[in-house]
Amino acid sequence: MLQRPPPGTIPDAAGSYQFKDRHGRILYVGKAKSLRSRLGSYFQNPAHLPPRTAQMVAEAESVEWIQVDNEVEALMLEYSLIQRHQPRFNVRYRDDKSYPFLCVTMVDEWPRAMVIRGRKKKGNRYFGPYGHAYAIRETLDQLLRTFPVRTCSDNKFTHHARLGRPCLLHHIEKCAGPCVGEVGQERYRQMVDDLLAFLGGDTDEVVRRLEDDMVRAAAAQEFEQAARCRDRLASVRKAIEGQQMVGPRSEDYDVVGLVDDELEAACQVFYVRKGRVMGRRGFIVDKVGHMGRNELVSRVLERLYFEENPLGSPKQVLVPDLPDNQGLYEEWLRHQRGSAVAISVPQRGAKRKLQETVARNAADAFARHRLKRSTDHNSRARALNELQDHLSLPEAPLRIECYDMSHLQGSDYVGSMVVVEDGLPRKSQYRRFKVRTVAGNDDYAAMEEVLTRRLANYLDERDRPVPERGKFAYPPQLLVVDGGRGQLGVAERVLGELGLEEEIFPVGLAKEFEQVFVPGQADPVEIPRPSEGLYLLQRIRDESHRFANDYHRRLRGRRMTRSSLDGIAGLGPSRKARLIKEVGGVRAVERASLDDLLALRWLPDAVAHSIYENLHGPG
Numbered sequence: 001m002l003q004r005p006p007p008g009t010i011p012d013a014a015g016s017y018q019f020k021d022r023h024g025r026i027l028y029v030g031k032a033k034s035l036r037s038r039l040g041s042y043f044q045n046p047a048h049l050p051p052r053t054a055q056m057v058a059e060a061e062s063v064e065w066i067q068v069d070n071e072v073e074a075l076m077l078e079y080s081l082i083q084r085h086q087p088r089f090n091v092r093y094r095d096d097k098s099y100p101f102l103c104v105t106m107v108d109e110w111p112r113a114m115v116i117r118g119r120k121k122k123g124n125r126y127f128g129p130y131g132h133a134y135a136i137r138e139t140l141d142q143l144l145r146t147f148p149v150r151t152c153s154d155n156k157f158t159h160h161a162r163l164g165r166p167c168l169l170h171h172i173e174k175c176a177g178p179c180v181g182e183v184g185q186e187r188y189r190q191m192v193d194d195l196l197a198f199l200g201g202d203t204d205e206v207v208r209r210l211e212d213d214m215v216r217a218a219a220a221q222e223f224e225q226a227a228r229c230r231d232r233l234a235s236v237r238k239a240i241e242g243q244q245m246v247g248p249r250s251e252d253y254d255v256v257g258l259v260d261d262e263l264e265a266a267c268q269v270f271y272v273r274k275g276r277v278m279g280r281r282g283f284i285v286d287k288v289g290h291m292g293r294n295e296l297v298s299r300v301l302e303r304l305y306f307e308e309n310p311l312g313s314p315k316q317v318l319v320p321d322l323p324d325n326q327g328l329y330e331e332w333l334r335h336q337r338g339s340a341v342a343i344s345v346p347q348r349g350a351k352r353k354l355q356e357t358v359a360r361n362a363a364d365a366f367a368r369h370r371l372k373r374s375t376d377h378n379s380r381a382r383a384l385n386e387l388q389d390h391l392s393l394p395e396a397p398l399r400i401e402c403y404d405m406s407h408l409q410g411s412d413y414v415g416s417m418v419v420v421e422d423g424l425p426r427k428s429q430y431r432r433f434k435v436r437t438v439a440g441n442d443d444y445a446a447m448e449e450v451l452t453r454r455l456a457n458y459l460d461e462r463d464r465p466v467p468e469r470g471k472f473a474y475p476p477q478l479l480v481v482d483g484g485r486g487q488l489g490v491a492e493r494v495l496g497e498l499g500l501e502e503e504i505f506p507v508g509l510a511k512e513f514e515q516v517f518v519p520g521q522a523d524p525v526e527i528p529r530p531s532e533g534l535y536l537l538q539r540i541r542d543e544s545h546r547f548a549n550d551y552h553r554r555l556r557g558r559r560m561t562r563s564s565l566d567g568i569a570g571l572g573p574s575r576k577a578r579l580i581k582e583v584g585g586v587r588a589v590e591r592a593s594l595d596d597l598l599a600l601r602w603l604p605d606a607v608a609h610s611i612y613e614n615l616h617g618p619g
Contacts, residue, residue, distance in 0.1 A: 035065050042057055091291075101120070101127065113144075144175070257359035265300075267362060270354070314341070329343055420536070491506035
């Protein structure tokens with residue numbers, strides 16, 4: 001039970017606080033201008049707290065805090081802790097789709113333009129996100145005639161550099177040919193800078209320069225060059241027409257639209273640069289308890305600007321409602337941008353009209369999300385409640401772990417552990433095991449080894465301080481093994497030997513008739529076929545089977561592709577590939593004399609000696 005900290009121990013200063021359960025797992029992270037005042041509000045009659053807050057306080061065993069200098073630092077610390085620990089009782093964000101970005105790889109010697117999704121690399125420039133990949137690919141294709149930067153992969157670039165002749169894109173004037181020296185470094189960097197300026201919204205200068213080049217070439221009667229400039233000008237104008245014009249060319253701002261109900265909210269943001277919509281993004285917010293519009297806007301701003309804004313922080317952010325502490329967020333954004341940033345609600349004119357458009361986009365996205373997941377949240381809750389009822393568990397199994405084994409006639413024996421929390425897969429918690437002690441085909445012994453290793457690690461880690469805990473720090477409420485009575489007996493024996501039989505409830509799921517075996521009962525528990533509870537167990541079992549088989553195939557493939565050159569000191573993958581290619585295969589390397597190996601000028605003498613001794617023995 002949560003005990004109130006002694007009077008006077010909580011500082012009257014800004015900071016972040018964390019409520020933890022009996023396992024030391026963080027349940028909720030918050031921030032406060034005054035930790036003493038904010039934490040005191042939790043220690044009151046639970047009937048006066050919001051239901052979700054009361055539930056969190058009831059589950060908490062302890063509360064800790066970190067003191068900082070001011071509210072801005074508290075805000076930043078709170079967000080970083082939420083992202084690191086993903087507490088159950090904090091707001092959660094889910095992108096409604098993986099939007100494509102146009103990336104220019106500034107970290108490369110010869111920067112490349114490409115369309116990507118997912119994780120971004122520091123140092124590169126990103127534009128977007130865009131609603132559809134085909135839209136940005138079409139725009140990029142149009143721009144390449146004016147800014148012919150490379151779009152090929154590094155492997156293709158190296159391949160053509162080695163051949164000494166460019167690819168087709170150079171011949172159709174969509175690449176300047178840096179791989180074969182057709183363009184110098186300084187000129188190429190200028191093309192990249194022009195492309196970045198254009199994508200950032202500075203289109204007037206590019207259009208004016210192309211018009212001047214076309215007129216100048218025509219006046220000099222260089223009609224082919226003039227035609228090229230004309231075609232490039234047409235491509236640029238077509239790309240500009242694809243960007244929606246929404247205001248004066250000098251303005252940069254972001255427009256946020258929100259639609260919500262009691263449980264969730266949909267957010268859409270349009271990025272406006274130089275008066276044009278340069279990209280958009282959307283995501284879904286899982287609300288926690290009662291959350292007003294002002295608090296919701298605060299959380300959305302944290303999500304949008306703690307992460308890297310693809311087009312940089314704007315001078316103005318237009319929102320449907322002001323955040324709880326407008327001055328705090330403006331100060332934080334000023335710190336991020338390096339100059340003043342205004343947060344405001346548009347009242348009239350083009351900006352008000354644009355925000356209504358963004359809000360309609362959010363409403364459409366929310367409607368699609370609710371149609372797709374109309375039964376998902378309810379079905380997950382029903383599944384957990386059904387498992388609690390049918391298995392006579394003291395509480396709904398919020399964390400479920402499932403184990404399966406995979407092998408081929410006793411070789412490459414592996415086990416898998418998949419984790420489901422709140423009815424959803426927690427892939428970051430998945431684990432693979434390479435079975436070490438079992439010789440031959442013995443699923444029972446292999447299962448015993450895997451469960452013993454996992455649960456012994458839990459016992460070793462549960463009493464450590466939270467920062468020192470590893471990957472097995474938290475136990476499941478329900479442990480599922482793929483198999484029938486025999487596999488369940490193994491799980492019961494392991495739990496009994498480790499003294500965990502009162503803490504963890506095991507079941508066995510037999511595939512043939514989808515029967516669920518429980519301890520102390522000869523007959524399987526009949527969970528109705530169409531029920532959500534049985535469906536959840538089937539999905540967990542199938543996922544653990546897939547995860548184990550994937551690992552088994554990887555180990556088997558790795559073993560079958562090993563050669564006599566593996567494991568030789570100094571002979572890494574790249575050097576080994578070059579050696580095999582130049583000598584003429586693995587067998588040719590095995591037949592090569594020491595002099596033959598030493599004759600390879602790129603191969604260090606020490607590595608040549610190491611290869612020869614590994615293949616033929618010392619001397």
